[in-house]
Amino acid sequence: MLKMPMPSEANDFYRDHIALLVDSYENLLQRRFTENTDADTLGQKLFTAEFALLSHNTDPDPLFNYANQKAMDLFELSWDELIGMPSRLSVEPENHQARERLMAKVTATGFVENYTGIRVSKTGRRFRIDNAVIWNLYGRQGEYQGQAAYFSDWVYL
Template sequence: MNSIIEFPWQQETIIIHSQHILHSFQHWLGYSLLDVSGSSAEIAQRLFEAPFILASHGTQANPIFNYGNRKALEQWEMSWEQFTSIPSRKTAEAVVQEERDRLLAEAANKGFSYFSGVRITSTGKRFQIDDGILWNLFDDQHQYCGQAAVYSKCKFI
C-alpha cells in the first residue's frame, strides 16, 4: 500500500480539509471536536486517529465521500481509496433513504443536526448509530463545501 493512501492525513488537501471540518464544527456547535494544538499536520493526524467515527462528503448532486478517519474506514470495512470513491447515500439502505435525505436537508438549512439511524457496511452488515451529529462544512472563504458526520455510539444489528 502506498503511503499516500495508508496515511491520507499527510496529503496537503486532507490537512486543509481537516481544518475545514474542525473549524466548521466549532462554528456550528460552539465547542471543539478535539484538541487543536500543534501543527496543521499533527492536528490532521490526530483527527484521522481519533476515537470516534468521522466522515464527510462533497457538494456533488450525488455526494461522494471525501474523508473518513481510521474508525470510519474500519466501521464501513473499506480502504481509503474505496471509501473516497463512493456516494455517501450507498451507506444507507434504500428503506431509510428518505429519512437520510430529510436529515441532510435539515442540516443544510440550520447548519447542523443531531441524528440516529441505521447504516450498512460495504459487506452488508447493518449497524445502528445513536447520538450522531451532522454539520455543514465551509472553506476558508466561508463557502459551503459539504457536510460531515461524527458519532461514537453504534452497534451492529
C-alpha cells in the same frame, strides 16, 4: 469518482481538509471539536481516533471525500473504496428518503445533533449510530463545501 491518496505524513493527513471540518464544527456548534489544536498533528490524531469522522462534497449526489480509519473499519471499506462513493450508499435503500430529509435539515439549519440512524457496511453488516453530529462545511470565505459527520457510539445489529 474521486481519487485521492490515503491520509499520511506525505500529504499532511489532509491538514487543510481537517481544518475545514474542525473550523466549521466549532463555528456552527460554538464549542471545541477537540482539545488538540496543534495543526501539525491534528490530522494524524483524527485519522487514528476511536470515533468515526467522514465528509462528503457538494456534488448533486455527494461523494465521500474523507473518512478516518474508524469509519473505514465500520463500513468495512478501504480508502479507495470509500472515497468517491456516493454517501447515500452508506444506508440501505429503504432508508434513502429518511437520509435525504436529514441532509436537507442539516443544509437548512447548519447542523444536527444527537442523530440516530442505521448504516450498513460493505458486507451488509448493519449498525446503529447514536448521538451523531452532522454539520455543514464552510470555507474561509463562507462558501459551502459539503457536510461532515462525527459519531463515537454505535451498536452492531
